[in-house]
Amino acid sequence: MISPIVYVALATILFFLGGAGFLFRRNVLVSLMSIEIMLNATNLALVAFNRLHTDSHTGQMLTFFVIAVAAAEVAVGLAIVISFFRIKRSVRTDEADLLRN
């Protein structure tokens, strides 16, 4: 059996990959995907940690809710991206430059 720590390590790596993708890429869709990767890394961490705390299944249960919320979040996010694209004809975040000091 592989130790849960390995999964936690993988989750951490995924989380930082997602974070880096969010911070360094300028495409809105890539940013959305990066956020999804971060949330999925969280799910992985929760499920893996659940192996350490087997007296209840809180981690597993929380994962269900995170999945559901992430789906709703993407629905709203894509709607916003589409309304942005309709006006700007672009999905790049550096096109979002109207609001400045």
Next chain:
Amino acid sequence: MFATYGPMFLLLTVAALIALLFYTGATVLGPKNPTPDKMKPYECGSESSGGNHLKLSVKFYLTAILFVVFDIEAVFIYPWAVHFKTLGWTGLISMFSFLAVVIVALVYCVKKGALEWEK
């Protein structure tokens, strides 16, 4: 580690071997009779037209997203169904109120015309 995942690796190897076997077998053994028409990218039907990058209508997005959102709600029904007996009336009432909210959302989608494909 191998004891746990050994069968899986075995399965993967066998699957890869079989795929390789069929592929090479068809190339080596099959009869070949190439003609110019057959060598075209789209052999059957009419000539291809337009670019290969197809712009999808926003309608696809809307339907797909609605599907995903409603589909994910099923996640909560499975654990409840598995423990249907132990959860008893409390579980039943909770699940019914949850489903009632989901149905309200569905009614809202229908009323708003989000599910009408053609308009």
Next chain:
Amino acid sequence: MNLFFALSPFLTLALGALLLMVAEAAAAGNGRGEKVRPGLALGAALTCFASCAAAAGVWFYGVERIEGLDVLQPWLIIDRFTLFFAGLLALGGGLASLLAGGYLPEHQIERGEFYALLLFSTLGALILAAAGDVLTLFLGLETMSLGVYALTAFRRASPRSAEAALKYFLLGSFAAALLLFGFALLYGATGHTDLAGLGQAVKTIASGALSGQAAGPTTLGAAAGPLVLFGFILVLAGLVFKVSAVPFHMWTPDAYEGAPTPATSFMAVAVKAGAFAVLLRVLLVCFGDKQSTSWANGWPAVIAWIAVLTMTVANLVAGRQESAKRMLAYSSIAHAGYLLVGVVATSRDGTAGTSGILFYLLGYTVATIGAFGGLILAGHRGAEAVSFEDLAGLGRRHPAAALPFALFLLSLAGVPPTAGFFGKWFILKAAMEGGFSVLTVVAFLNSVLGAYYYLKVLVYLYMREPGAGAPIATPMKSGYVNVALAVSAFFVVLIGLDPSRSLSVATRAAASLFGG
């Protein structure tokens, strides 16, 4: 039955939101036009006020007398702290929907979704304030945020609105992911997702680290300490983002400026109050042990630095704005800074600091709604008042529209005897008595500095005339906005004239957080 009574603030909002959603869809199904439906704003406002009244009802009945609330443990905690926030958030939501009832038809963006989204968002904020577990915390946070993202994007034809929503959404979800991963690590280290259990476990781990032995309750052993620390940093980053404090404030001015003004007022009021409720709960319940609340090893020093930076940066930048709406956005960041000073104070005397924060939020809520309402009232169709120039001379031409605006700005600036003054007073007093004298002085200097840009608006209102050829703003007419302004003005004056009554309510609410 008891349970339904205790949950009535939540259930009222949930049922009202669902009904409003269906009613709006049914009405839209026939006409398909962008016709004006004044009933929706009224319905939304009444739902919120009913929820507010329900919270008050449970409060006066005595939440301690209601039995059977253990069923909700640990998901929702119904105590006086929660009820205070329920009332406050519902009041904010109700006033914001009144503002929307005037603003949306005037600017021809009246679509019924606004009210349903607003109500769901308010419900999310209520759940957030009541959350006693990571699960409900996350659900509440996301329910609130998703609604607000959609509200920000509400002006579909406006590039600014789309851009603001995009920025807000991306950064907001990023922050939520940070928060969640932080909680996942805390769960890993402690095995708890309920905040109270988390607090106990953190205490054990912290005392274990002090005595030099790894006394983590899990098989993780020595790894538990760093895991808790790392998790705490991520959680704090997520929460600091939600209260829009420096260095995670960059989204605030953009989102506030691009959103329709009623949505902006809702964001400034409800999102901020909800985020502070959860920040207080997380810091005081999860990280309320001696080690974590000490200046040398805990969060107070971190929060103090964030508070100082937030106040100073926001006040300096706010003074340079040309848009009054953007100025109000920076002012809301500055107010987050003052509130964080109160959070630092809670590390010494929990009840005093928390009651100061609650009182401040009360005054801040009504004054902010009022200020944005004043801004809404100053413009009309096709000519929204945004910049300072738009407001020039309004006080002389339309004194009735300018007077409440001036009152709310004075309250935000903290001029006695308004609600805002006493809010600052109680927070600074708590910080001073907690021994954070340098922080208190910095906060005081900042509030003096902050008064400058509020007074600048007053100067434009009463002492300037619009430039030659500039469009002359004429106020819009709307019963809804007038009612919202009247209610806000009533509260600002009432709290200012009789602060002791509000403070005693805030103190009882704060005491319940510490089991009092």
